[in-house]
Amino acid sequence: MTSTDRDNLMLPARGIGYRVFTVLVAVWMTVVVCVGILGHISNLPILEHTARNLYFHVPMWFTLMLGWFVTAYHSLRLLVTRRRIHDVRAEQAALVATVFGVLGLTTGIVWARFTWYMGTNIWWNGDPRQVMVTVQLLICGAYFVLRGALDDERQRARLAAVYALFATVTMPFLMYVLPRRMESLHPGAEGNPAFSQMDIAPEMRWVFYAAAVGFLMLFWWIYTLRVRVRAAEIRVSELADWP
Amino acid sequence: MAWLHGAIAVFQKDARLELRTRFALNALALFVAAAVLLVRFAVGNAAVTPxxxxxxxxxxxLFAAVVGLGRAFIVEEERGTVLLLQLALPATSIYVGKLAFNIAITLALNVAAASIFWLLVGPEVHALGLLTTTLVLGAVGLAGATTLLSAIIARTVSSGPLLAVLSFPVLIPLLFSVVRLTQLAFEPGATWSAAATDLTALVGYGGLMITASVMLFEYVWRD
Structure with a gap:
């Protein structure tokens, strides 16, 4: 492979499949939001209608995780192939993941404040999931700070990829070791399953699944769009550098 | 075992340079002493629980480590010896040599910090063996996580607070385990079996960080 192939940021044109996919995501998410807000739920004490947050808060976590795994995957591919497009993909996936992570953290904090900690003044609690997502967001932040501190773009791509992979290595500790060692009110903590028969009403289960799939598809749509925009931006800026 | 000889050579070079000036060791010792004194004054006469x-x-x-350990590769850039090292030795040798030197520095730092802390703040140490093990494993984990990151920041334009930004998120699992173990050692009735899970987590963390660093160092080191 020549170096021009490696630096090539031209992406092939989108086919009909992608258009169908975007229409599907738009319709799917609209239905999920409508059913999520208007649909029937088991109106339990304490939780009451905040249970609807399940459809939005939990899928945002999934999206953060998927986004970071996409970043890690493309970081690995970058180190192996040295193709510049993987750097663009890794950066944009981390960006979209960070946005969804902040949303997931915020919805989680507000939800906990008005259910578990009703009548107290606790906004920030030591819940392991909260700690975990905060650490993940710190890693995302550090990733962008590192990118900003590097001038040469090949070096930036390579070192950012190394950092992304290095940070990914600590995730088993954050996901499996710490949550099982800390006390928590969160479903799925201390080794108990999160979505067993007891935890979720049957009529909510299918909406939840649909919301999870919908959010992951929404991530993919935003992410692929952002990759195209960023690649085009880089190409334009390099075109302007020519004499 | 050529790479091991190379690693030992790198370690000896760094140790010799350090012993000539003792810059890093003196700076770290003073940093730790000043920081613990600050803690002492800030805490005042309040009782410090385990x-x-x-x-x-x-x-x-942690703060002393990110101040002191960031220098490992920056000094090579400053002296202009990076190219020589790249020519002379394979990447793994250089990483292992630097890691060994960083572990030695961190170990000295941990022991110094714990001693000064014990002297000035005065927690009762009930399990000295457990505390020592924690300090040693903590040093391995700290050095294992920061050596690769210090190689990354040596390549950046302004490396000032960058090591702290990059390493703190990665160090949180380590911090969690060492704090629990130290707390256990400060409380009466500590047993090894109560500490087993956290000790295993600590060993796992150090091993994972060093393995990942060995695999990734090549990409940081070579252009």
């Missing part, structure tokens, strides 16, 4: 003592001790160690 959980508080453990947390304060490790906060001091």
């Amino acid at each position: 959980p508080m003592a453990a947390a304060l001790l490790w906060i001091v160690i």
Whole structure:
């Protein structure tokens, strides 16, 4: 492979499949939001209608995780192939993941404040999931700070990829070791399953699944769009550098 | 075993240079002493419970480590010896040599910090063996996580606070385990079996960080 192939940021044109996919995501998410807000739920004490947050808060976590795994995957591919497009993909996936992570953290904090900690003044609690997502967001932040501190773009791509992979290595500790060692009110903590028969009403289960799939598809749509925009931006800026 | 000889050579070079000036060691010792004194004044006459003592001790160690350990590869850039090292030795040798030197420095730092802390803040040490093990494993984990990151920041334009930004998120699992173990050592009735899970987590963390670093160092080191 020549170096021009490696630096090539031209992406092939989108086919009909992608258009169908975007229409599907738009319709799917609209239905999920409508059913999520208007649909029937088991109106339990304490939780009451905040249970609807399940459809939005939990899928945002999934999206953060998927986004970071996409970043890690493309970081690995970058180190192996040295193709510049993987750097663009890794950066944009981390960006979209960070946005969804902040949303997931915020919805989680507000939800906990008005259910578990009703009548107290606790906004920030030591819940392991909260700690975990905060650490993940710190890693995302550090990733962008590192990118900003590097001038040469090949070096930036390579070192950012190394950092992304290095940070990914600590995730088993954050996901499996710490949550099982800390006390928590969160479903799925201390080794108990999160979505067993007891935890979720049957009529909510299918909406939840649909919301999870919908959010992951929404991530993919935003992410692929952002990759195209960023690649085009880089190409334009390099075109302007020519004499 | 050529790479091992290379690693030993790198370690000896760094140790010799350090012993000539003692810059890093003196700076770290003073940093730790000043930081613990600050803790002492800030705490005042309030009673320091074991959980508080453990947390304060490790906060001091963590900040001292990111100040002191960031230098490992920056000095090579400053002296202009990077190219020579790249020519002379394979990447793994250089990483292992630097890691060994960083572990030695961190170990000295941990022991110094714990001693000064014990002297000035005065937590009761009930399990000295457990505390020593924690300090040693903590040093391996700290050095294992920061050596690769210090190689990354040596390549950046302004490396000032960058090591702290990059390493703190990665160090949180380590901090969690060492603080619990230290707390255990400060409380009466500590047993090894109560500490087993956290000790295993610590060993796992150090091993994971060093393995990942060995695999990734090549990409940081070579252009």
